[in-house]
Amino acid sequence: MEQLTSLILLSIALGLDAFSVSLGMGLQAVRLKHAFVAGIVIGVFHIFMPGLGILLGKWLSVSASEWATLAGGVMLFGLGAYAVFASFTEKHSFSYRMTGVGIWLFALSVSIDSFPVGFSIGLREAEVWIYVLSFGVFSMVLTWAGFIIGRRAGGLLGTYSELLGGSILCALGLSAIF
Template sequence: MLEASVQSGQLAAILLMAVALGLDAFSLGIGVGMRSGMRLGYMLGISFMIALFHMLMPLLGLFAGHYVGILLGHVTGLAAGGLLLLLGGHMIYNALRGGEGQRIHPTAFLAMLLFSLSVSIDSFSVGVSLGMFVDDVWLIVVSFGIVGGLMSILGLLLGRQVSDKLGEYGEMLGGLILVIFGIMFII
């Protein structure tokens, strides 16, 4: 059984927040998974990195404090939205050019790092908020990481399945999904 410091209401709230934050990773994973040539090993690498960022960002938020969260609230959304717009726009551009241009491979370390950061950045603000009323930091961090990692691999796998059926339009649709989410983060 869990420690007495975590009440059932707190545990339910933590798990609901973990799922809500993981939905970004799931949805965006579908878009990235639609990119042709995504291998399972790379998908696992991206999901592992997302899980790490889903643990690191709320941990940083928990320790950063209330004022930093208020100050950076809009900036984090703009940064995440901008990164997604760039990645999605580039995917659409390459799909329209028939893959002639230089591609940003989501399997490259820097691309995986930027993607993981963009889907996990909202965890920072949630971590700041949770730090005010929850004492069990490790439960929050581990829950967010496990749920974020699992939801991202499910999204990537679903995206790969959809891409196989859509053929050459899969990358364009994936880029469009990322652009839409980027705009939603900015608004």
């Protein structure tokens, strides 16, 4: 049960980055068709990026000693701390187009942080497919939710969702360390 809770919290934390960006983009009246496709592409990227990290982590954990779990926890905590501090800094808006290369850049930008998370999971004994599918599904759904809510709400939630996601990553990192 504890592992399931960690999986769900980690999936939400990774998806909140996509949620916060799509929330802001939803304020720009992105067509629902483009938002739908963006959610799918982001879900696929959130499967691919941590999947690569998990494979690399598993490869290293075979030859690594006991410090591997500590290293994974430190990476999670560091990524979470970065997200928390970034939520307090001034945002410089980068305009994405929801077609062509723009959608791929958008998906890469919100999923790149899932690579080190996957790496830290790969250092532990974990079911790869369960993790990466969970990351993909949660990211896809949270992206769609961000676009829909962004069309109807103000930008206040965007900052708080990034802060919440970073806090969850910090907590999971500390849990792995201690």
